[in-house]
Structures are given as structure tokens and as C-alpha cells.
Amino acid sequence: MKKNILIIGGGPAGLEAAASLKHSGNNIILIEKSHQLGGHLARWDRLFPDGIRAREVLDKMIASLDGVNYFTDTDIAQINILDRSYSVILSNGISVLADAVLMATGFDLFDARKKEEYGYGIYDQVITNADLEDWFRTREDSRIDHPKRIGFVHCVGSRDEKSGCRACSKVCCATAVKQACEIKAEFPDAQVYCFYMDLRMFGKHYEDLYLKAQKEYGIRFIRGRVSEVAEQIDKTLQVKAEDTLSSKPLKVTLDLLVLMSGIRPSQNLEPVRKALQLAKDDDGFINERDAVYELQKTSMPGLFVAGAVTGPKTLPDTLAEARAAALQILSYLADNDKKPAK
Amino acid sequence: MMNLLSLLLPLQDVSAEVIDRIPSGYNHFILPYFIGILFCISWLLVGLLRNLASLPAEDRKRLALSLVTPKTAWKNIRDLFCDCLFHTKIWKRKPLLGYMHSAIAFGWFMLIILGHCEVALFVPKHLSFKEGNLFYPIFYRFFVWANPEHTTLRGSLFFFLMDFFLLYVLSGIGLAMFKRIRSIALGMRHTTKPSLADRVALYALWSIFPLRLLAESFTANLSGGSFLTYSANVLLRWLFGENLYIMPWWWAYSIALGLFFFAMPFSRYMHILTEPLLILYRNAGLKIRTLNRGFGEAEIYACSSCGLCLDACPMNIQKKNLRFSSVYLIRFLRRHNQAKVDRIADKCLQCGKCAQLCPVGVNAPAMRVVQRSLSNNVIPYHYAYMQDVAAAAPASQGKVLYFAGCMTRLTPRIIKGVEKVLQTAGIDYVFADKEGGLCCGRPLMLAGRTDAARKAIEANRQMILSSGCTTLLVSCPICYKVFREEYDLPGIRIVHYTEFIQELIASGKLSMEKDGTRYVYHDPCELGRGCGIYEEPRAVLSQAGTLCHASKERDESLCCGGSLGSLTLNYKDRGKITEGALETLLAENPECIVTACPLCLKTFSEKSAVPVKDFAEVVAGHLPQASA
Numbered sequence: 001m002k003k004n005i006l007i008i009g010g011g012p013a014g015l016e017a018a019a020s021l022k023h024s025g026n027n028i029i030l031i032e033k034s035h036q037l038g039g040h041l042a043r044w045d046r047l048f049p050d051g052i053r054a055r056e057v058l059d060k061m062i063a064s065l066d067g068v069n070y071f072t073d074t075d076i077a078q079i080n081i082l083d084r085s086y087s088v089i090l091s092n093g094i095s096v097l098a099d100a101v102l103m104a105t106g107f108d109l110f111d112a113r114k115k116e117e118y119g120y121g122i123y124d125q126v127i128t129n130a131d132l133e134d135w136f137r138t139r140e141d142s143r144i145d146h147p148k149r150i151g152f153v154h155c156v157g158s159r160d161e162k163s164g165c166r167a168c169s170k171v172c173c174a175t176a177v178k179q180a181c182e183i184k185a186e187f188p189d190a191q192v193y194c195f196y197m198d199l200r201m202f203g204k205h206y207e208d209l210y211l212k213a214q215k216e217y218g219i220r221f222i223r224g225r226v227s228e229v230a231e232q233i234d235k236t237l238q239v240k241a242e243d244t245l246s247s248k249p250l251k252v253t254l255d256l257l258v259l260m261s262g263i264r265p266s267q268n269l270e271p272v273r274k275a276l277q278l279a280k281d282d283d284g285f286i287n288e289r290d291a292v293y294e295l296q297k298t299s300m301p302g303l304f305v306a307g308a309v310t311g312p313k314t315l316p317d318t319l320a321e322a323r324a325a326a327l328q329i330l331s332y333l334a335d336n337d338k339k340p341a342k
Numbered sequence: 343m344m345n346l347l348s349l350l351l352p353l354q355d356v357s358a359e360v361i362d363r364i365p366s367g368y369n370h371f372i373l374p375y376f377i378g379i380l381f382c383i384s385w386l387l388v389g390l391l392r393n394l395a396s397l398p399a400e401d402r403k404r405l406a407l408s409l410v411t412p413k414t415a416w417k418n419i420r421d422l423f424c425d426c427l428f429h430t431k432i433w434k435r436k437p438l439l440g441y442m443h444s445a446i447a448f449g450w451f452m453l454i455i456l457g458h459c460e461v462a463l464f465v466p467k468h469l470s471f472k473e474g475n476l477f478y479p480i481f482y483r484f485f486v487w488a489n490p491e492h493t494t495l496r497g498s499l500f501f502f503l504m505d506f507f508l509l510y511v512l513s514g515i516g517l518a519m520f521k522r523i524r525s526i527a528l529g530m531r532h533t534t535k536p537s538l539a540d541r542v543a544l545y546a547l548w549s550i551f552p553l554r555l556l557a558e559s560f561t562a563n564l565s566g567g568s569f570l571t572y573s574a575n576v577l578l579r580w581l582f583g584e585n586l587y588i589m590p591w592w593w594a595y596s597i598a599l600g601l602f603f604f605a606m607p608f609s610r611y612m613h614i615l616t617e618p619l620l621i622l623y624r625n626a627g628l629k630i631r632t633l634n635r636g637f638g639e640a641e642i643y644a645c646s647s648c649g650l651c652l653d654a655c656p657m658n659i660q661k662k663n664l665r666f667s668s669v670y671l672i673r674f675l676r677r678h679n680q681a682k683v684d685r686i687a688d689k690c691l692q693c694g695k696c697a698q699l700c701p702v703g704v705n706a707p708a709m710r711v712v713q714r715s716l717s718n719n720v721i722p723y724h725y726a727y728m729q730d731v732a733a734a735a736p737a738s739q740g741k742v743l744y745f746a747g748c749m750t751r752l753t754p755r756i757i758k759g760v761e762k763v764l765q766t767a768g769i770d771y772v773f774a775d776k777e778g779g780l781c782c783g784r785p786l787m788l789a790g791r792t793d794a795a796r797k798a799i800e801a802n803r804q805m806i807l808s809s810g811c812t813t814l815l816v817s818c819p820i821c822y823k824v825f826r827e828e829y830d831l832p833g834i835r836i837v838h839y840t841e842f843i844q845e846l847i848a849s850g851k852l853s854m855e856k857d858g859t860r861y862v863y864h865d866p867c868e869l870g871r872g873c874g875i876y877e878e879p880r881a882v883l884s885q886a887g888t889l890c891h892a893s894k895e896r897d898e899s900l901c902c903g904g905s906l907g908s909l910t911l912n913y914k915d916r917g918k919i920t921e922g923a924l925e926t927l928l929a930e931n932p933e934c935i936v937t938a939c940p941l942c943l944k945t946f947s948e949k950s951a952v953p954v955k956d957f958a959e960v961v962a963g964h965l966p967q968a969s970a
Contacts, residue, residue, distance in 0.1 A: 114948050117752035161913045164948060228752055230776075240778070282914075 002027050003333050006088055006098035008272070010070060011039020012061065012315060013104035013307030013322040019064040020326035026333070029096055030070040033268060037062055037072065039106050045136035047315060048171075048178040049205035057315075075268075079275045084336060086276075086302065099336070100302045100329045103286065104322065105269045107308040110157030110165070110261040118153060118259055123231040126257045128156075129172065132179055147190055147255035150183055151239055152176045153226050154196040158262030158312075167283050169262035170312040173200045176260045177213045183258075184217040192219045193252065195226050195241050203314065222250065229257060263312040276300060285311045296325040302336075304329055369484065371593040372477050378600030385607045386615055389643075393619070396635040401628050408626035421621045426614075427451055431701045432650070436529035442521065443701070445514025446547075447614070452507045457482055460500050480599075483558045483565040484592055498568065505568035508558075511551050519548060532658065534649035534669050539608035546602035547611065553598050557591035610647035617702050620644035630708050633675055638712065641704050645672040651696035651706065656901040657689070659922040660915060668696040668706030675709070685910075687713035691919075692788050692907025693867040698897050707907075714790025714909070723794060728801035731780040735808040738772035743811035745774045745825075747782055747818040749940035756817050756940055759958030760839055766965050767852045774809065784824035784868075785906045795828075803829055815842055817958065819869035819939045820906065826873060838869065840938050843961055844878040847885065854964040859887035861960070862932035864923070864946070865899035866939030879938050879957055886964045893929035900926055902937075904945030920949045928952060936960050 003026045007014045010032025018030045036042055037058075044054040071092060078089040082097075089095045112120035112128050120126045124143055127135075135141040154176055158169035173196070180192050199221070201207045213219040224242040231237055237254045265284035273280060278298055279287045288310050289297040296304050306325040307318040394402065408414040424430045427448045433440030457479035465478055465486060478485055517528065525533045536544060558567060559574035563586075567575060578586060606612060620640045628637045647669055657663040666689040674682040687710040697705045736743070744764070750756045764771050780802055786795035806814060806829075814831065816822045817839045825836045846852040861883050869875050876896045883889050894900055903919030924946065927935050935950060937943050938957040946954040955963075 116754065116944060116947065119754050122754050122758065164913070164917070230751070230754065 001337075003099040004029065004085075004096055005100045005102065005329060005333075006086070006096055007031070007102045007104055008076065009039070009104035009106055009307075009309075010034075010037040010072065011104060011106045011307065012041050012058075013106065013309075013318045013325075014039075014102070015058075015061040015065060016319045016322035017102050017104060017306055017326050017329075018068045018070070019061065019066070020323050021329065022066060022068050024326075024330055028068045029098075030065075030068055031074040031076070031090060032070065032072045033075045035073050037070070040109070040130075041315070043130055043137075044133045046178070046182065048174040049203065049209045051178070051182075076272050079272055081276065081300070084302065098302075099333060100304065102304045102306060102325055102329060103269075103272075103298075103309050104306045104325075105266050105272075105309045107263045107312070108266050108268075110163070110169075110264045112156055112259045112261050115156055115160075115163060115259070117228050118156065118226065118257070119229045119231065119237070120259055123229065123237060123257075124235055125231075125237050125255060126229065126259065128259045128261045129175055129179060130261065132183070132258050136179075136182060144256060146187060148187075149252065149254045150180075150187075150190050150192045150256045150258065151226075151237075151252070151254045152180055152192070152194045152258045152260060154194065154199075154260050155225070156259040156261050157264065159197065165262065165264065165283055167312070168200060170200070171314055172260040172262055174203065174206050174209065174314075176258075177201075177206075177209050177219070179258065180219045181209070181213050181217045184219060192217070193254075194219060194221045195239075196221060196223060197225060198223070224250070263308060266309070269309070276303060278303070281311075283311075285309065296321060296328045302332060304332075368477065369481075369592075371589065371596050372481060373596070374593075374600030375480065375596040375603070376477075376600070378603035382603040382606050389607075390619070393636065393639055396639070397628075398631070398636070401626075401636065404628065405623065405626040409622070414625050417625050418622055421625065422618055425621060425702065426617050429701060431699075431703075435699065438517070439521075439528045439530065442514050442517040442528065445510050446518065449507045449511035449514060453504065453511065454479070456500065456503055456507065460486075460504070463500075464497065481592065481596075483561050483567070483571075484588075487565045497566065501566055501568035501572075505570035508551065508555060509570050512555065515548055515551050530649065530653060532649060532652035532664060534610075534647050534652065536647075537609070537673070539605050540610050540647065543602055543605035543609035543611045546598050546605060549598045550595070550602060553591060553595040557588070557595045560586045560588040560591050610645070612643050613646035613702060616640060616643040617646070620702065620704075624703065630705065630712050633709055633712055634678070638709060641706075641709060642672050642675050644702050645669065645704050646702055647673065648701060650699055650701060654695045654699045656691060656693055656695065656903070656919050656923065657911070657915065659918050663689075663915065666690065668700075668704070671706055671710065671713075672704065675713075683713060684717065686710075688909040689911055690908060691867075691901045691903075691905040691911065693901035693905060694871040695867070695898070695901070698871045711788060711790055714788075715792050716790070718790040719793050725794070725797040725801075728780060728797055731801050731805055733805075734777075735805045736772045736774055737810065738774075739810035740812050741810075742769055742771040742813045742815050743774050743806065743809050744771050744815045744817075745779070745782075745806075745821060747775070747779070747816065747821040747940075749820065749944075750817045751775070751778075753940040753943055753956070755959050756943070756956045759956055759960075759962040760815075760817050762962040762965070763839075763843060763846075763852065763958055766962075767846045769846075769851075771815070772809070772811070774805070780805075782818075782821040782824050783828065784820045787824060787828070788907045789909060795824075799824070799828055803831065806831060806834065813837060813842075815839060817938075817940070819866045819872060819875075820941065823868045823872045838873070838875060838878075838938070839958055840869070840875060840879040840882065843958070844882050847882060852961075853966060854882075854885045854961065855966050856885055857887055857964070859934055860890050860930075860932045861887050861934050861936050862890045862892050862927050862930065863895075864892065864902065864927055864935060864937040864942055865896055866937060866942045867899070867901050867905065869938055870899055871897055879936075882957070882961060883936055886960050887934075890930035890932040892927045894926040902939075902942040902945040904941045906941065916945075917949065920945055924950055924952075934960075 005021060005026050005028050007018050007030040010030055014030055018028050021028050041054050041058050047054050075091040076088060077091045080087045086098045086101050088098055109130055118126060127143055135144050154172060157163045158165055176194055180194055184192050199210060201210050222243050224244045226239055226241045228240050229237050237257050239252050239254055241250045243250045281287055286305055286309050288295050288305060289299060296306060298305055304325045306321040307313055429440050429443040432443055460482055461478045521528045558571040559578055562571040562575035623637050623640050630638045632638050649669055651668040652658060652664060655667050657666055666686050671686045690710050692707050694707050697707055746757055781798050783795040783798040813835045815837055822838045863879055863883055865876060880889060900923040901919060902923050903916040935946060935952055935954045936957055943954060943956050
């Protein structure tokens with residue numbers, strides 16, 4: 001018998017899971033709250049470590065959907081737990097009796113305005129990593145006009161208890177180094193600084209990227225957090241930091257400051273999480289059943305998770321989780337069939 | 343019935359006792375009371391002398407001077423009556439609780455005073471000045487008999503007054519008992535856990551007045567009485583017959599008194615006698631220098647352990663943090679439990695609400711800072727770099743010098759707002775720390791790093807004095823408080839931007855355009871309770887839009903949770919405090935929260951669903967379009 005599988009979220013995790021499930025003979029329904037598929041990936045220009053185009057990756061994913069039902073601009077209006085299924089009413093009026101639900105709801109980028117000392121939303125020349133990706137893609141941003149001195153601030157809203165998040169966002173270090181190289185390539189005579197706490201270059205080729213940034217692009221890495229930013233009359237920014245390697249305070253004038261906003265739990269998800277009685281971690285992400293063996297399962301039977309819904313992840317990790325979740329869903333449905341009905 | 347009682351209580355016949363009671367003014371039953379009060383008085387006397395001796399000589403001189411200065415002497419008298427007897431501070435906040443306290447304190451006081459008057463008026467002089475005079479006023483109804491049928495008008499007035507005040511005290515005691523069961527009925531969510539000595543004294547205190555009523559009622563047909571005791575006596579005679587056994591009740595009454603006075607120095611009731619000392623010290627202008635000595639010791643023993651600070655403390659939004667309340671700080675200071683004292687001292691947010699609401703006026707936040715300074719002043723640092731700041735004074739002869747401070751520099755929208763307002767009003771100002779400045783010293787003070795704070799204060803003071811300014815404008819209440827209290831800046835007016843902008847509007851230099859936005863104003867601790875500024879910001883904001891009320895505001899306002907005051911409170915607990923404070927602010931569904939402190943602004947902005955704005959930002963947003 002055909003089973004209904006509901007996938008919440010049309011980002012990389014949702015798309016990849018849908019593609020992995022499409023030949024399973026079940027009825028897949030994918031919903032996406034925004035007007036286009038792709039999630040944060042649709043906003044990105046190129047991907048670390050090798051600089052592949054985000055668009056190409058996304059196009060491949062969407063192409064492999066190939067017949068899966070999906071609804072954009074659709075949210076969950078109501079979700080109820082039944083005996084062996086979930087009754088879901090979508091915001092477009094359709095109701096679904098889902099035998100399995102995959103939460104691939106991703107993350108929110110940290111709202112950089114909350115770190116007011118960096119001046120995002122107050123000073124013109126302060127932008128975020130996402131703003132910069134927009135510019136890489138569209139070349140439309142009046143703030144980026146041949147900057148001569150550019151700074152990147154790592155860990156904005158991550159590893160910072162004061163801003164409500166102790167954890168590392170995992171992807172910003174590599175993103176910052178990637179973006180620093182890219183902007184240096186655009187403006188070869190610009191001086192580019194990265195203000196970091198420590199560089200977490202844990203993945204394959206990441207360390208090479210870091211080395212290349214120093215050797216080929218001449219990016220200057222300064223170990224120390226930015227303490228405050230002030231705007232001058234000519235709109236340039238005066239940035240104060242401490243170089244903790246030389247134990248000296250530091251003051252530089254910059255034309256552009258890029259804040260590496262971290263990964264935060266999706267706020268949109270909260271009503272659904274509450275309706276499903278799912279526990280969340282201290283940092284707000286959904287708890288998986290255990291952190292080693294059952295990463296794709298939750299405390300509720302038939303409810304699965306993949307990607308950044310459980311915490312910061314790189315894109316390859318997210319895709320791997322999506323494929324794993326697809327397999328787990330199929331084995332759950334098969335097991336469920338064998339059990340006698342109540 | 344009578345036979346059964348006489349079996350149980352083999353006592354002497356009343357009529358046999360009559361003769362030797364009156365002339366001697368002594369009976370064995372007064373012994374428990376006598377021993378109790380003798381112990382209590384000697385204990386207190388030794389304590390008082392030791393405390394006075396531990397005061398620095400200059401403070402002792404100040405105290406002596408204040409006692410003879412008419413102004414402070416008058417204030418002393420007023421405070422002694424209002425605080426110790428009438429408990430006006432509690433009345434204002436919680437009327438029922440105020441009634442309870444003043445009934446016990448003022449009622450008992452009147453019983454003592456009237457008792458002495460009775461002795462002075464009715465006991466023959468040759469008797470009252472002999473050995474018996476000690477006990478006449480306390481056990482008057484036992485020693486002095488007046489046939490109820492032959493009392494004078496003056497006598498019956500006293501009988502009436504004594505009965506009236508006894509009833510008054512009893513009503514207070516009744517409420518106190520009820521409070522133990524259901525404290526919320528009297529307006530207290532949490533009450534303190536009494537210690538062993540507290541319990542002994544508490545139960546003794548509870549039983550003193552009912553026993554007094556019984557003793558006097560049993561005697562009323564012989565000694566005289568009024569509506570309460572005489573009526574009770576009639577009832578008792580109807581129940582137990584004409585020959586009442588009075589002795590057990592006088593013994594019980596005396597024992598209850600003795601027990602209370604004996605337990606008093608070790609219990610919370612010590613405050614009855616130490617509070618007057620604290621009032622004298624405070625009115626003399628003494629400052630806490632050390633704990634467990636001098637003024638600090640007076641504060642510790644003046645704490646009545648009433649627990650009003652429990653509900654006041656913003657940390658107590660989580661029950662587990664009740665243990666960090668001021669009342670427990672003082673309890674452990676009394677017990678010399680250093681580890682617990684340190685932990686409690688470091689946790690406090692220094693919002694000042696407990697001190698503001700304390701009926702006795704114990705300044706627990708100041709005590710915590712002193713405690714912190716004991717352990718934190720030992721870290722050696724170099725302060726040579728501060729001299730550069732002192733030297734880099736911006737020339738601002740006769741102008742307004744704007745000192746933003748560290749926290750404002752981390753919240754740039756405040757600076758934007760302030761500068762726009764100043765420029766619109768045409769104020770000639772100089773931005774003192776545009777290129778960076780030095781800490782005002784307040785956070786160091788709060789951390790108990792008083793030596794470091796003094797260094798920073800001196801460097802800043804030099805900078806401000808040599809700038810030549812006449813007005814020092816600050817936007818941070820944390821700076822404002824320390825500038826007002828610790829900086830010696832002759833000829834320079836120190837003003838917070840809420841006051842300054844209010845004056846600009848009042849004098850017509852600045853005008854605002856009102857819209858329909860519903861604002862709520864959050865009183866920052868350092869500005870409201872810290873400096874007493876409540877009206878100015880409200881006056882200005884009511885010209886920007888509609889001003890809503892918060893469920894807790896002005897001196898009842900809650901800390902935002904971001905305070906620099908706490909050294910050890912974790913972010914999770916702080917977050918809970920922030921959420922609690924936001925809830926009180928959103929009581930009337932405002933569209934925007936306004937505050938006048940960079941730290942409150944930052945803390946609320948991170949958690950609030952409703953936009954949070956700075957005071958100057960709101961003013962700048964409501965300037966007339968032509969000038970904006």
C-alpha cells in the first residue's frame with residue numbers, strides 16, 4: 001500500500017531526502033514555506049572549499065526531484081499526533097494523513113542587529129555573510145563600492161553566551177576564508193582582515209584553503225574579537241580589537257565590515273515543535289534520539305530529522321543525513337506494516 | 343469541674359495570697375521574666391559598647407554631633423517613630439502587613455508606656471520606689487488591686503486603654519499566626535525560613551499576649567479590668583466558679599516573657615532594639631566600611647529577617663535563587679559562614695530593590711560590595727596607561743561635555759540619537775570619549791575593586807576638570823551614578839540625558855511631534871532607584887506618544903537581567919530575569935519599550951518580541967521634520 005511521507009522544508013535536506021524516496025513507491029509531499037526551493041543554498045553564490053557554484057548544486061537537486069509533489073509558499077497550519085500517523089493541515093488548505101514526517105526545516109541566520117556593538121543596521125558599511133553572497137550573485141549592493149580595507153568578523157552570534165549561543169556554528173570559519181579570498185579576487189588592491197578566535201578548519205581541504213588565503217591572497221588573520229565599531233563622518237568604520245597573539249590593542253579603519261552571522265534554530269518551527277511535543281536543546285535545536293547511533297530519529301515514532309534542524313551542519317553532512325533519513329523512514333514504514341494494528 | 347482542676351493544679355487559695363502581694367511587689371513567678379530581661383539587657387549593653395568602640399573615631403564624633411544637631415535630632419525622632427513603631431514603609435506597600443507589624447510594635451510600646459503611667463499615678467510613692475518598682479508596671483494587675491466597683495473614672499480610663507491596646511496587639515499576633523500559614527494573604531509570596539532561635543522567640547512572642555490576656559482575665563474581678571479582661575473574667579467565673587486559680591497564668595506569662603527575652607539576642611527579634619541604633623548611625627551619615635563591626639554590624643543585627651527582600655529580588659523568578667536573597671546574606675554574616683557569604687555576595691545584581699523596599703532600610707547591596715572588596719582588591723594591576731587618558735582632555739571651555747561611556751559606545755544608536763538631539767537643539771557640545779575613553783569606575787566599584795576604581799575615577803576626573811566644561815552630559819546611568827557619588831567636580835553640573843532633554847523641551851529649545859505609538863518606559867535600576875530619576879523620562883515620552891504603565895515600575899521596577907552588578911549569575915538565569923521583566927513591561931500591550939540605559943537596551947533587545955528603543959532614539963525620531 002502507498003504510504004504518505006511528508007517532508008517539511010525544501011532546502012538541501014528536504015530536496016535530497018525527497019529525491020532519495022521518490023522511487024520507493026510511496027507518496028511524497030514536500031512543503032516549503034518560502035516562494036522558492038533551495039533554502040539558504042539559493043542565496044549562496046559559491047561553496048567552500050573548492051568554490052563550486054551553489055546554483056549548479058541546487059539545480060541538480062531540483063532536477064532529481066523529478067515528479068515529487070511539492071508546494072511552495074506553504075506552511076503547516078495544524079499538526080496532530082494520531083496512533084500511527086500524523087494528521088497535517090497545510091496552510092494552502094490541503095490536509096495530509098502522513099505515515100512518516102521528515103523535519104528538514106534547517107536554520108535561521110543569527111540576526112546581526114542583536115550584536116549592536118558591531119553596528120549592523122546602524123552603520124551603512126556593515127554587512128553580513130549572506131549580504132555578501134547576495135552581492136557575489138547579483139552584483140547589486142551600493143554599500144560595496146571598491147572598498148580598500150575590508151574586515152571579516154568571525155563568530156557573530158556563535159560561541160558567545162551573551163548573545164545566547166555557546167556552540168560553534170561550524171561553517172562560518174571556512175565561509176569567511178572563502179569569502180575573504182573571493183572579495184580579494186574582486187578587489188586585488190584591497191587589504192582584507194579576518195578577526196577570529198581560532199580557526200576551526202576541520203574538513204577536507206579546509207586547511208589548504210586557509211593556507212592559500214594567506215599565501216596567494218595575502219589575507220591578514222588577526223586573532224582577537226572585535227570589541228567595538230564606530231562610524232566616522234566619511235562613513236568609514238573604526239574597528240577596535242585586540243591582537244591576542246601580540247597582546248596589543250588594535251585600531252583599524254575599514255571601508256567594509258562583514259559579519260559572519262552564525263547558525264541559529266529556526267524560529268518558524270516553534271509551533272510545530274510544540275504541537276509534536278519534541279524536546280529542544282539548551283541552544284534551541286531539536287534533540288535527536290541519541291547523538292551517535294540514532295541521529296535521524298526523534299523521541300516520536302514516525303518523526304524523522306535531517307540537516308540543520310538538529311544543529312549546525314555543513315552541506316555535505318546535511319545531504320548525508322537526508323539520505324540516511326530516507327533509508328530510516330523506509331525501514332520504519334516496513335516495520336510498521338508487520339505490526340498488527342491496534 | 344472545680345474538683346478536677348484543683349486536682350490537676352494544686353495551688354494556693356487566692357484569698358490567702360492577697361495580703362502579701364500588694365506591699366512587697368514581688369512574687370516568685372516574676373523570676374523567669376527577671377532572669378530573661380536581665381540577660382537580654384546585659385547582652386545588649388555589652389554589644390552596644392563593643393559596637394561603639396569598634397566605630398572609627400571620626401564616625402563616633404560624627405554620631406555625637408548628629409545627636410545634638412537639631413535637624414538630625416528631629417529626623418531621628420521622626421524615623422524612630424515612623425520606622426520602629428508605625429512601620430510606615432510597610433503600610434505604604436502592603437497595608438495589612440503594615441497593620442500587623444505596627445499592631446505588635448506600637449501596641450506593645452503603648453502597653454509599656456501606659457503601664458508605667460498607671461504605676462506613677464496609682465501606686466503609692468513609698469512602694470513604687472522600693473524594691474518592687476521593677477515589677478509593678480509589668481505585672482500591674484497582679485500586684486495592684488482595685489475593686490472594680492470602686493474604681494475612679496481616671497482608673498477605668500486606664501483599664502480601658504490597657505484592654506484596648508492588648509486587643510490591638512492580639513489582632514496583630516493573630517495576623518502573624520495567619521501569615522505563617524498563608525503569607526500571600528498579607529502580600530508576601532515568600533517568607534524566610536526561621537532559624538531555631540527565631541522559632542523559640544517567635545512562639546514565645548506569640549504566647550506572651552494571649553497569656554497576658556488570660557492572666558489578667560483570671561485576675562480581673564480582683565484587680566479590675568475593662569471590656570476585654572473583665573468580660574473574660576465573667577465568662578471564666580461562669581465556667582470555673584468564683585474561686586479562680588490565677589497563679590499558673592501569671593507564671594506562664596512570665597515564662598513566655600523570659601523565654602522571649604532570653605532568645606531575643608540570638609533571633610531575628612534583635613532588630614527591635616538594634617533598629618534604633620541603625621537609624622541613629624544612618625542619620626549621622628556613617629558609611630559601611632567593614633562588616634561585622636561598627637555600622638556594618640548594626641546593619642546585620644537590625645535586619646528583621648522579615649523576608650520582604652525575597653519577593654523584591656529579581657533573581658527569585660526562579661525559586662532556586664531564593665537562597666541568594668539579602669536576608670540570607672545577613673543571616674550567614676551573623677553566623678560567620680564565610681563560604682556562603684561570599685557566594686551570596688557575588689551573585690547579586692545590585693539592582694537595589696531590596697534596600698529600597700527594606701522596612702528597616704538595611705543596605706544589603708552596599709554590604710555585598712564591601713564583602714566583594716575583601717577578596718577582590720588583592721589582585722595587583724598596573725594603571726600607568728590611565729595617565730594618557732587624563733592628559734587627553736578635549737578642550738570644551740564653558741561647553742557641554744558629552745561622556746558616552748563604554749556601554750553606550752557598544753550601543754551606537756544611543757550616540758546617534760543623542761548627537762541628533764543635541765545638534766537639533768543647537769547645543770555647543772564636545773564628545774569626550776569619541777576616540778575611546780576610560781571606564782567610569784562603577785563596574786569596578788560593583789565588583790569590589792575599589793582601588794582600581796579610585797584610579798579610574800581620578801584619571802577621568804583630571805580629564806573632565808582640565809577640559810574646562812561646565813556641564814557633563816552622560817547617557818549611561820551606570821556612569822551617572824558614579825559621577826554623582828564618587829567624583830569631586832566643583833563647578834560642573836552632572837546631568838543625565840533624560841534630565842537634559844526634558845529641560846531642553848521645557849525651555850522650548852526642542853520640540854517633539856506626538857504620534858499614536860504606545861510606549862512603555864523601563865526604569866533602569868541605576869537611574870531610578872540609584873539616582874531617583876523617574877519623572878523626567880516619562881514627561882518627555884508622553885510628548886512622543888501614549889505612555890502605558892508597566893505592572894512593576896518606578897521603585898518597584900525589575901532589573902533587566904543584564905546588570906554588571908552580578909559577578910557569577912549565569913546567562914540562563916539572567917535570561918529568565920529578562921523574560922520576567924519583559925512580562926511586567928508588556929502588561930498593557932505597548933508597541934515599543936523605551937529605556938534610558940545602554941545595558942537594559944542591549945539586554946531587552948536580545949529577548950523582546952516588541953521593539954526596544956533608547957530614550958534619545960525615540961526623541962530623535964519625533965523631532966519636527968523641518969529640523970530633523
